[in-house]
Amino acid sequence: MVSPETILKVRAKYESLAPLVDERVRRCWAAAEAKAIGWGGISAVAQATGLSRNTIQAGIEELGRKPLTETDRGLRRDLKQNSLCPAERRQTARTSDSSPNSFYSPHSPFS
Numbered sequence: 517m518v519s520p521e522t523i524l525k526v527r528a529k530y531e532s533l534a535p536l537v538d539e540r541v542r543r544c545w546a547a548a549e550a551k552a553i554g555w556g557g558i559s560a561v562a563q564a565t566g567l568s569r570n571t572i573q574a575g576i577e578e579l580g581r582k583p584l585t586e587t588d589r590g591l592r593r594d595l596k597q598n599s600l601c602p603a604e605r606r607q608t609a610r611t612s613d614s615s616p617n618s619f620y621s622p623h624s625p626f627s
Contacts, residue, residue, distance in 0.1 A: 518553055518560035526553075526564035534565075540578075542567070547575025 526549055533545060546565055550557035550572050558576075562569045585592050 518556045522553065523560050523564045526561055530565045543571055543575035544579055545575075546572045547579050551576060551579070 529549070530546075534542065537545065546561050546567050550561045553560055558569050558572050561567065561572055
């Protein structure tokens, strides 16, 4: 069983960080705290933060996930080959929006 002092410390950290982080960071932080506590960590962090055990477990899985650049060896090369500078992205967006089904087609009264 995790001590009440540990739960209070986790709660204090969480209350300090909660307004500053998004859902993903919150989930990963909670997972890191649970792992640092060890046995009973998921339950302790859930009790301290009000986050669900499933959310904390998802964070643990997310922390253990390998980056896509490790699992897909060609990804970095493909991204570099297909990357566009901002001006090219705007031009591509304009030409792709010129289809007759597009809201912003050249024939639309809204363009």
